Amino acid sequence: MHDRHPDIDPRLLSETDEQRELRFVLRDFFTEVSGPDDVRAHMAGPRGHDERLRTRLAGEIGVQGLAIPEEYGGSGYTFAELAVALQESGRALCTVPLLPTVGLAAPALLGSGDRQACERYLPGIANGTLTATVAGLRGGEPGIGTESVGGGTVLRGAADFVLDGAGADLILVRAHTPEGPRLFAVEPDPDTCLRTPHSVLDETRRQARVEFRGAPATPVGESDEITAVLDTARAALAAEQVGGSGRALDATVAFVAQRHQFGRPIGSFQAVKHRLADVLVALEAARSASAYATACVALGSPQLPVAASAAAAVCAETFSLATAEYVQLHGGIGFTWEHPAHLYVRRARSGAVLFGTPASHRARLAEFIGLGLTTNTATAA
Numbered sequence: 432m433h434d435r436h437p438d439i440d441p442r443l444l445s446e447t448d449e450q451r452e453l454r455f456v457l458r459d460f461f462t463e464v465s466g467p468d469d470v471r472a473h474m475a476g477p478r479g480h481d482e483r484l485r486t487r488l489a490g491e492i493g494v495q496g497l498a499i500p501e502e503y504g505g506s507g508y509t510f511a512e513l514a515v516a517l518q519e520s521g522r523a524l525c526t527v528p529l530l531p532t533v534g535l536a537a538p539a540l541l542g543s544g545d546r547q548a549c550e551r552y553l554p555g556i557a558n559g560t561l562t563a564t565v566a567g568l569r570g571g572e573p574g575i576g577t578e579s580v581g582g583g584t585v586l587r588g589a590a591d592f593v594l595d596g597a598g599a600d601l602i603l604v605r606a607h608t609p610e611g612p613r614l615f616a617v618e619p620d621p622d623t624c625l626r627t628p629h630s631v632l633d634e635t636r637r638q639a640r641v642e643f644r645g646a647p648a649t650p651v652g653e654s655d656e657i658t659a660v661l662d663t664a665r666a667a668l669a670a671e672q673v674g675g676s677g678r679a680l681d682a683t684v685a686f687v688a689q690r691h692q693f694g695r696p697i698g699s700f701q702a703v704k705h706r707l708a709d710v711l712v713a714l715e716a717a718r719s720a721s722a723y724a725t726a727c728v729a730l731g732s733p734q735l736p737v738a739a740s741a742a743a744a745v746c747a748e749t750f751s752l753a754t755a756e757y758v759q760l761h762g763g764i765g766f767t768w769e770h771p772a773h774l775y776v777r778r779a780r781s782g783a784v785l786f787g788t789p790a791s792h793r794a795r796l797a798e799f800i801g802l803g804l805t806t807n808t809a810t811a812a
Contacts, residue, residue, distance in 0.1 A: 489559025543652025
């Protein structure tokens with residue numbers, strides 16, 4: 432591992448005792464509060480998640496503040512600790528909008544270098560009272576423009592499929608200015624910000640169209656750092672996908688061990704063993720790719736673009752494979768709406784296209800190879 436990644440201390444690719452303890456605590460917590468029945472109840476609620484659970488995550492465990500510096504109300508750990516939390520939340524399909532809040536918005540604020548914006552918003556994220564997201568990331572959209580009104584700036588335009596767009600308390604918007612793209616902070620108001628929820632495949636992760644109709648906006652930072660923000664979000668999503676894949680495999684192994692046919696457990700059949708072995712091999716590769724991407728984020732490595740795209744492709748495909756076997760090896764019951772397998776299938780399918788498809792990430796990696804950027808000189812593209 433060290434030979435492959437000379438820019439990363441190999442110790443950072445392994446879980447520390449502290450991170451392992453965090454994992455145990457979170458697994459017990461999510462087992463108690465985010466079982467399949469809880470997930471269904473939470474995603475059907477008006478906000479799409481249990482807001483009491485969100486505040487408990489912040490108050491009892493400090494999840495939202497793990498990677499936020501202490502000066503902004505966080506715990507001052509790194510993305511490595513946050514990745515552990517994201518794995519466990521992905522394993523439980525927790526509906527709390529952690530990905531848009533701490534995987535997108537918080538890194539965008541920290542990466543902007545805007546101390547005033549960080550002081551205003553990060554403490555609320557850390558203590559669980561504020562949810563946030565980022566809009567204007569998708570290519571091919573008409574875009575969002577700025578206007579100067581009364582000495583201030585307002586936004587006009589729309590962004591589609593914004594994570595938690597209908598409910599987030601803060602929206603960081605990538606908008607076009609005469610000087611180029613720039614990030615703005617918007618505190619949504621119904622009079623100037625129309626938010627229309629979408630009916631999406633994965634109801635555990637809500638999305639919406641957000642239309643800005645002269646919405647007051649505050650500039651955040653001096654430059655557009657959206658590529659680095661997206662790569663951090665890809666690493667965060669990959670961690671979730673590793674957790675979900677692990678849960679799908681564990682549930683399937685448990686089922687085939689107790690389901691009998693012809694007087695023996697179906698897990699003893701060679702064909703079933705081979706299929707589960709394929710999932711395990713893929714999961715180990717996904718864990719490795721996710722660990723490297725996580726380490727790159729935590730260290731600010733120039734290899735992050737390469738690591739993020741590799742993790743995005745590998746982890747998405749692994750999650751799809753694991754959930755497909757989750758359904759298939761459960762037989763008829765796995766196809767029913769009552770079984771939790773379909774919740775994982777939906778999360779896997781929607782996550783595979785969230786920040787680019789596996790094919791698009793492989794194309795990006797091919798471009799890096801062509802440019803000679805798969806060494807320590809890799810830069811954002």
